[in-house]
Amino acid sequence: MSDTARPPRTHFDTAFGPLESRVLDALWSRGTAACVRDLQPAFSGVAYTTLMTTLDRLFRKGVLRRDKIGRAFFYQPQVTRDELRSQLAGSTFAIMLPDDASSARPILSQFVEAVGDRDRALLDELEGLVRARRQQLERTMAAPRDAISRKDAK
Amino acid sequence: MSRPLLLVSVALASYALLSSLASLVAVVAWQSGGLSGQNWSPAIRARRLVMLRAFPTAAAGLIVSILVMPAFVMFEPVRATEPVGPILIGLAIVGLGLLGAGFGSAAMSALATWRVERRWLRAARPLDFDPPAGVPTYAVDSFTPIVALVGVFAPKLMAARTIVDACDQDEWARIVAHERGHLRAWDNLKRWLMAGAPDLLRWTPAHHAIVLAWDDAAEDAADDAATAGQEKARLDLAALLVKVARLSSGPGWTAATISPFIERDRLDRRVRRLLSSSPNADAPRSAPAQALILAAIAATLLTIASTPGALKTVYEAVEAVVAVGR
Numbered sequence: 494m495s496d497t498a499r500p501p502r503t504h505f506d507t508a509f510g511p512l513e514s515r516v517l518d519a520l521w522s523r524g525t526a527a528c529v530r531d532l533q534p535a536f537s538g539v540a541y542t543t544l545m546t547t548l549d550r551l552f553r554k555g556v557l558r559r560d561k562i563g564r565a566f567f568y569q570p571q572v573t574r575d576e577l578r579s580q581l582a583g584s585t586f587a588i589m590l591p592d593d594a595s596s597a598r599p600i601l602s603q604f605v606e607a608v609g610d611r612d613r614a615l616l617d618e619l620e621g622l623v624r625a626r627r628q629q630l631e632r633t634m635a636a637p638r639d640a641i642s643r644k645d646a647k
Numbered sequence: 648m649s650r651p652l653l654l655v656s657v658a659l660a661s662y663a664l665l666s667s668l669a670s671l672v673a674v675v676a677w678q679s680g681g682l683s684g685q686n687w688s689p690a691i692r693a694r695r696l697v698m699l700r701a702f703p704t705a706a707a708g709l710i711v712s713i714l715v716m717p718a719f720v721m722f723e724p725v726r727a728t729e730p731v732g733p734i735l736i737g738l739a740i741v742g743l744g745l746l747g748a749g750f751g752s753a754a755m756s757a758l759a760t761w762r763v764e765r766r767w768l769r770a771a772r773p774l775d776f777d778p779p780a781g782v783p784t785y786a787v788d789s790f791t792p793i794v795a796l797v798g799v800f801a802p803k804l805m806a807a808r809t810i811v812d813a814c815d816q817d818e819w820a821r822i823v824a825h826e827r828g829h830l831r832a833w834d835n836l837k838r839w840l841m842a843g844a845p846d847l848l849r850w851t852p853a854h855h856a857i858v859l860a861w862d863d864a865a866e867d868a869a870d871d872a873a874t875a876g877q878e879k880a881r882l883d884l885a886a887l888l889v890k891v892a893r894l895s896s897g898p899g900w901t902a903a904t905i906s907p908f909i910e911r912d913r914l915d916r917r918v919r920r921l922l923s924s925s926p927n928a929d930a931p932r933s934a935p936a937q938a939l940i941l942a943a944i945a946a947t948l949l950t951i952a953s954t955p956g957a958l959k960t961v962y963e964a965v966e967a968v969v970a971v972g973r
Contacts, residue, residue: 553809553813553894554809555808555809555812598756598759598842599756599759599760599762599763599764599797600756600757600759600760600797600798600799600835600838600839600842601760601763601795601796601797601798601835602795602796602802602826602829602834602835602838602865602869603793603794603795604794604795604822604825604826604888604891605794605888605891605892605914605917615914615915616889616892616893619885619889619914619915619918619919620886620889620893622885622918622919622922623882623885623886623889623918623922626882626885626922627882627886630878630879630882
């Protein structure tokens, strides 16, 4: 039995998930702007909404530019593959921290720590809680207003 | 051993002994659970945890400088040389090791911070706010979405352009208010001092537990400072935390940021805490007992130091250690 050492993770692997990498590759190969429907044939087994979310995430990460044409968004890479790789290699925030807990870490207080891909469910759950609380608060604030309006109406 | 060298050795040995004993006391105090109390407001909890973490170094440093060294200088007869036992030499080496490890770690941390800051500033553009943010703020072109207060003595607020673009003015004001909470509490300085504490405690699991508990308390305190107890502000901050976390979510971002092992629970806890109607409403807001205890300790040490009889006893104890195995 032979063991194959895992190749070291590059900045690119660290920055993008497998689907994001595939979507970027597809867009670079096309060379022109594409909407979700244009890309879908190359992603059999991937739901339309998943592809849409992935494109949106890449847009939010600043890697894609998008233009609304009609009712659809058309996405295009901001940079070429090589440019992105070199930017990531020198990405200012990507230098960060050694994995070894005993190594010296820079002193900083983060607003919120990054969360992994696996935690999307948690974010959805928390978002739901925020929404529910906001509705509850709005109802609480609206109740006295309604009472005053009813009193005025009488 | 010459007198100056003996003085240094005595100081190092007493520091090693006292800070190790104090580390033991800190571990016991932490494990007793009294200091992880959730009844205090986060600001007070954070302050007490810092005090607990600083206790071994501070107590040993104070006793050595106020009692041991003056006693030694006052009562040690002037001799050309004095033979010393192996216990003193051993303890002095341990003391030197503790101080070296602590200061070395603090220096490495400061250097790492300076490097990060310099590198980020190269790609940064200053951001102006009206009203002013009260802290130098920069937008950094980066693919890693991060917002952080960076630096020990003069921290700067740095944010990835992706986050700056995704947040409106109100959201930015909330982020700045939160980070100003850290700034006013000198959290980065405290973080640095705890990282470089030169004592035995740093090698125990209690150190990591205390620092993590402090980290949580400091975040909560900064959240409270940013929301000033207003329910809507707490709700908005909770929503903003989720929004920024979502921008920062991805398979790889965690590898590039701090504390990858605690972020999930912390985000969950912070958001739920902000959504709970009035957390720690009954918590005491000030800590008069803390100031009284500190004043009592300082007064006791100074009283002992001004009593020749007590100093003589300290000197005799030191001499006994110096003579062991001679």
